[in-house]
Every structure is written in C-alpha cells, then in structure tokens.
Amino acid sequence: MAELDAETLRELRRAKTAQKLQEQAAQTQASSGMGSVARGEYIPTEPTLATGPVGPTVGTGPVGPTVGTGATTTVTATTATKAVTPGTVLSYINTSPAPFTATDGTKFYDEKSYKDYQDYISGKRAARQSAYDLLFEQFSSYGLGSLVEPIRNLITDPSVSPSEYVIRLRQTEAYKKRFAANASRIANGLAALSEADYLNYEDRYQRVMRNYGIPASYYEKGDLGVQKNFEKLIAGDVRDDELADRLSNAYDRVINANPEVSTALKSFYPGITNGDIVAYVLDPQNALTEIKRKVTAAEIGGAALQAGLNANLAGAESLAGYGISKAQAQQGYESIAQILPRGSQLASIYKQEPYTQTTAESEIFGTPGAAQAAEKRKKLTQLEQASFSGSAGTSGAIARDRAGAF
Numbered sequence: 001m002a003e004l005d006a007e008t009l010r011e012l013r014r015a016k017t018a019q020k021l022q023e024q025a026a027q028t029q030a031s032s033g034m035g036s037v038a039r040g041e042y043i044p045t046e047p048t049l050a051t052g053p054v055g056p057t058v059g060t061g062p063v064g065p066t067v068g069t070g071a072t073t074t075v076t077a078t079t080a081t082k083a084v085t086p087g088t089v090l091s092y093i094n095t096s097p098a099p100f101t102a103t104d105g106t107k108f109y110d111e112k113s114y115k116d117y118q119d120y121i122s123g124k125r126a127a128r129q130s131a132y133d134l135l136f137e138q139f140s141s142y143g144l145g146s147l148v149e150p151i152r153n154l155i156t157d158p159s160v161s162p163s164e165y166v167i168r169l170r171q172t173e174a175y176k177k178r179f180a181a182n183a184s185r186i187a188n189g190l191a192a193l194s195e196a197d198y199l200n201y202e203d204r205y206q207r208v209m210r211n212y213g214i215p216a217s218y219y220e221k222g223d224l225g226v227q228k229n230f231e232k233l234i235a236g237d238v239r240d241d242e243l244a245d246r247l248s249n250a251y252d253r254v255i256n257a258n259p260e261v262s263t264a265l266k267s268f269y270p271g272i273t274n275g276d277i278v279a280y281v282l283d284p285q286n287a288l289t290e291i292k293r294k295v296t297a298a299e300i301g302g303a304a305l306q307a308g309l310n311a312n313l314a315g316a317e318s319l320a321g322y323g324i325s326k327a328q329a330q331q332g333y334e335s336i337a338q339i340l341p342r343g344s345q346l347a348s349i350y351k352q353e354p355y356t357q358t359t360a361e362s363e364i365f366g367t368p369g370a371a372q373a374a375e376k377r378k379k380l381t382q383l384e385q386a387s388f389s390g391s392a393g394t395s396g397a398i399a400r401d402r403a404g405a406f
Contacts, residue, residue, distance in 0.1 A: 236284025
C-alpha cells in the first residue's frame with residue numbers, strides 16, 4: 001500500500017510540474033504578443049503524461065488529496081480534471097470561459113498575463129495617438145489640419161505603424177489636390193517638395209506679384225488653399241527671383257514702356273493684350289531667354305518707329321539675336337533716320353543698287369554685310385561729291401557741305 005501511495009504521489013508531482021511549465025510558457029507568449037495571443041485567444045493546454053500500471057484512486061477535497069484504492073487515479077480541481085487510467089495519458093483541459101478580455105478582444109485565463117498584455121497594447125495606442133497628434137499639429141500650423149483628419153482611424157489600427165502615417169496621408173485625394181504640382185515635378189524628373197517648401201514657394205510668389213501690382217485675383221486661394229496659377233510655376237521649378245525677372249520684362253520693359261514698344265509688340269504678335277503678356281511671361285514653358293529676346297525685339301521695333309522708320313518682326317528679332325539693346329537701337333535708328341533718305345535718293349539719282357533701311361541697319365549696327373553697306377554709302381558720297389565738283393556755278397565749299405550731309 002505504501003509503495004502504491006508513493007507511486008501515485010510521484011505521478012501527481014510530475015503532473016503539477018508539467019502544468020506549471022505550461023502556464024509559464026503561455027504567459028511568455030502572451031507578453032510577447034506571439035502564439036495564440038496573436039490570434040486573439042489565449043487558452044493554456046497541458047502536455048500529456050503517460051501513466052504507469054493500474055494505481056489507486058486519488059481525489060482532491062477541501063483540505064487536500066485523499067488516497068484510496070481502485071483501477072483509476074483521478075485528480076479533481078475547481079476548473080480542471082486530471083485522470084490516470086491504465087495505458088492512457090494524464091491530460092488537462094480547461095473548459096471554463098476566459099475571465100479576462102483585453103481591449104482588442106484577446107482573452108486570458110490568468111490576470112497577470114492579461115495585465116501585461118493590456119499595458120503593452122495601451123502603450124502602442126498611446127504611441128500611435130502621439131504620432132497622429134504631432135502630424136495634426138504640424139499641418140494645423142500650415143492651416144491644413146483638415147488634411148490629416150481622414151487618417152484618424154489609423155490610431156486604432158495596430159497593423160499600421162506610426163511611421164507610415166505620413167505615407168498614408170500623402171496617398172489621400174485631398175493631399176494630392178493641395179500639393180498637385182509635386183506630381184508634375186516628379187513627372188518632369190524633379191524631386192517633390194516637402195510641404196513646408198511647397199508653401200514657402202507659394203508665399204514668395206505671392207509677395208513678388210503683390211510688389212509688381214498683379215491683381216489679387218491672380219493668386220487668390222481656392223479650396224484647401226490651392227493657388228492654381230502657382231502650380232505651373234512650382235512644377236517648372238521657377239524661383240521667386242526668376243519670377244521677378246519675368247515680371248520685370250512684362251511690366252517695366254513692355255506694359256509701362258513708351259507707346260512705340262507696345263505698338264511694336266502688338267504688331268509683331270497680333271491680338272496680344274497686357275493680360276496675355278503677363279500670362280506669357282509667367283508660363284514656365286516659355287523660357288526666360290526667349291521672353292527677353294521677344295521683349296528686346298519689341299523695344300528695337302519701338303525705337304525704329306520712334307525715329308519715324310519702319311519696323312518688322314524679322315528685322316527686330318534678328319537685331320535682338322545679335323545682342324542689340326534698347327539703348328543701342330534708339331541711338332542707331334536716330335543715325336539711320338538721318339542718312340537713309342539721302343542715301344536712297346542718291347542711289348536713285350546715280351542708278352545704283354538701292355540703299356535701303358536694311359542696308360543702313362547693317363552698317364550702323366555692325367551686323368553681317370556691314371562692310372559692304374559702308375562701301376556702298378561711301379561710293380554714293382563720292383558720286384555726289386564728283387557731281388557737285390563738276391557743276392558750274394557751285395562753289396567747292398557748298399558742294400562739300402552738301403555731300404557731307406550723307
């Protein structure tokens with residue numbers, strides 16, 4: 001009898017040891033968020049232990065185990081049943097409801113594992129809330145807090161890391177609309193601007209336009225603060241100093257210039273208005289160098305008109321291409337206005353090749369053909385001098401004076 005009792009007690013000790021090890025393993029899984037916890041349910045199970053030969057019956061009572069004899073050994077606990085029968089296994093099956101449920105639905109049988117896990121998920125939620133709050137605060141400082149609100153639900157989504165919040169935000173339609181020029185920049189091979197840099201570009205554009213007296217309607221803000229007229233500038237990577245240069249060409253050199261320049265411009269480019277001029281120079285598709293060349297052509301044409309001469313697009317653009325400035329054009333056309341009438345007259349009188357405005361322009365501005373043009377004028381001067389020198393009744397001094405006029 002004593003031998004049987006010792007065997008039974010050893011069996012019980014092995015079962016108790018196995019149960020304790022299993023509970024420790026389950027607690028470790030719960031704390032690390034692995035195993036059954038990750039599936040939302042924690043139900044501890046016991047390993048099975050093989051029993052020996054037929055032993056006595058052992059039951060638990062109010063004050064501890066009682067030992068008797070029989071073909072079956074049974075251990076009864078409050079929520080578990082352990083049975084030892086010949087040739088079978090010792091098992092532990094928990095059939096009662098889990099008394100602890102975490103806020104994410106995970107169930108626990110022991111309070112410590114439940115508390116550890118609850119603390120863990122509460123800390124994770126707090127971190128997500130903090131990340132959202134920081135993002136909201138940042139965009140609110142731009143006046144764009146409403147852009148962040150659609151991702152508020154991510155706070156309760158443990159599958160999304162706080163580091164992904166900005167990525168998710170930039171995927172929203174509202175964000176894409178507010179920072180639309182970034183998509184164009186990327187398509188053009190440029191880097192997308194940060195939100196702060198994007199807004200800074202808009203502020204600087206607006207300041208330049210205000211300084212040049214551009215109507216506020218041109219840069220008024222629409223839904224979400226979008227300034228549509230700035231999108232092309234940002235997409236084209238136009239700096240604020242370049243914008244100022246463009247506006248200077250539009251206003252200082254054309255719109256506010258003398259009437260002849262404006263007349264030449266509208267003659268060269270029919271139908272253009274002041275609004276068109278501004279729109280043209282603000283469009284990044286039109287290179288600044290091209291804008292300057294066309295404005296200079298208009299200034300050259302204006303100088304010709306101001307001198308009482310003809311102006312044409314091809315000639316003005318050609319001189320602009322040779323680097324003739326507005327001041328040089330004004331000085332040059334004053335000279336041409338003096339020599340052209342007499343040169344044309346002499347060429348006609350002496351049956352020479354016509355002396356035209358283009359001929360005079362070549363000589364005065366030093367463009368290709370300048371040497372030939374100078375030689376032609378020299379020849380006409382010589383013909384005139386020879387004619388007057390041989391004229392009866394005309395003194396040499398008078399002849400020289402008249403010839404010298406050309």
